[in-house]
Amino acid sequence: MSNADQEEFWSTVAGRSWVALQLEMDAMLQPVLDLVLHRAALPAGARVLDIGCGTGASVLQAAEHVGPQGHVTGLDISQTMLDLARSRLKDHPNTECLKADAQVHAFEAHDYDALISRFGVMFFDDTTAAFSNISRALAPGASLTFAAWGPAPQNPYFMQPAKIASEVLGPMDKMDRTLPGPFAFEDHVRIIPMLQAAGLQDVLVDPVSLHLTPPGTVQETAEKMCQIGPAERTLTHYEATDADRARLVAALADWLTRCETDRGIEVPALINLYQAKAPG
Numbered sequence: 001m002s003n004a005d006q007e008e009f010w011s012t013v014a015g016r017s018w019v020a021l022q023l024e025m026d027a028m029l030q031p032v033l034d035l036v037l038h039r040a041a042l043p044a045g046a047r048v049l050d051i052g053c054g055t056g057a058s059v060l061q062a063a064e065h066v067g068p069q070g071h072v073t074g075l076d077i078s079q080t081m082l083d084l085a086r087s088r089l090k091d092h093p094n095t096e097c098l099k100a101d102a103q104v105h106a107f108e109a110h111d112y113d114a115l116i117s118r119f120g121v122m123f124f125d126d127t128t129a130a131f132s133n134i135s136r137a138l139a140p141g142a143s144l145t146f147a148a149w150g151p152a153p154q155n156p157y158f159m160q161p162a163k164i165a166s167e168v169l170g171p172m173d174k175m176d177r178t179l180p181g182p183f184a185f186e187d188h189v190r191i192i193p194m195l196q197a198a199g200l201q202d203v204l205v206d207p208v209s210l211h212l213t214p215p216g217t218v219q220e221t222a223e224k225m226c227q228i229g230p231a232e233r234t235l236t237h238y239e240a241t242d243a244d245r246a247r248l249v250a251a252l253a254d255w256l257t258r259c260e261t262d263r264g265i266e267v268p269a270l271i272n273l274y275q276a277k278a279p280g
């Protein structure tokens with residue numbers, strides 16, 4: 001079965017963390033969603049497909065853009081994430097959620113005018129097969145607009161917790177960033193030919209610098225960082241004690257203090273904003 005590992009990951013460990021931290025994740029990643037929706041420029045009445053919609057923030061906001069005559073379908077492989085998305089979307093009749101693997105789902109042909117995604121397309125075991133399959137769902141010339149993480153070294157939200165956790169707790173195996181995962185689309189020179197092989201046209205990538213905006217205090221953010229991503233993985237790997245965890249929280253807080261501004265915490269990020277047209 002395609003993407004079985006990802007389905008497992010997003011339905012258990014990762015899905016549960018994203019659900020528990022939905023408010024914080026959505027607040028922190030709102031600048032990325034603003035970027036996607038601004039570049040997608042969804043017209044009123046459009047039918048939109050949101051790939052890897054997670055807990056549904058992007059579905060909700062895209063639905064406001066397309067209005068009551070439009071429609072947004074959020075698709076995700078994780079039942080855990082979709083359960084929360086469905087409850088958030090229940091009073092929005094121009095939305096729906098679909099539990100499916102985007103790489104193999106038997107889409108109706110030519111159903112959608114636009115595709116959007118915030119960080120939902122980097123997890124396919126075969127990117128070209130996935131986008132070929134998704135393309136069948138898109139009207140000829142439909143727009144695709146999606147955000148993926150740019151190069152890891154320019155994304156301290158991942159790199160700093162990984163570095164700090166390894167200093168506090170011990171080293172972790174090096175991640176192969178070309179495999180399905182957050183950085184699979186960091187190298188656009190590798191990814192663009194895969195999208196073109198899927199039949200996509202006018203493929204463009206714009207690296208955009210912005211700031212992630214975690215809500216809450218430095219201490220709260222440091223504690224939340226231990227529940228998701230590299231810090232959580234390192235804590236789990238080393239079966240950390242409460243004392244280890246407290247040392248890690250203190251070290252993360254020390255770094256986050258340096259990201260504090262008079263607007264709150266701002267963590268610099270580099271996003272690869274991909275845009276393309278469906279074949280036809």
Ligand SMILES: C[S@@+](CC[C@H](N)C(=O)[O-])C[C@H]1O[C@@H](n2cnc3c(N)ncnc32)[C@H](O)[C@@H]1O
Nearest residue numbers: 010052053054076077078101102118119120123
């Ligand atoms: C990093 S999360 C982003 C969630 C959401 N877009 C957001 O920004 O809040 C990645 C999402 O992609 C979903 N996903 C991963 N592989 C998928 C696949 N093959 N088909 C559909 N969704 C997938 C995961 O379940 C998860 O919800």
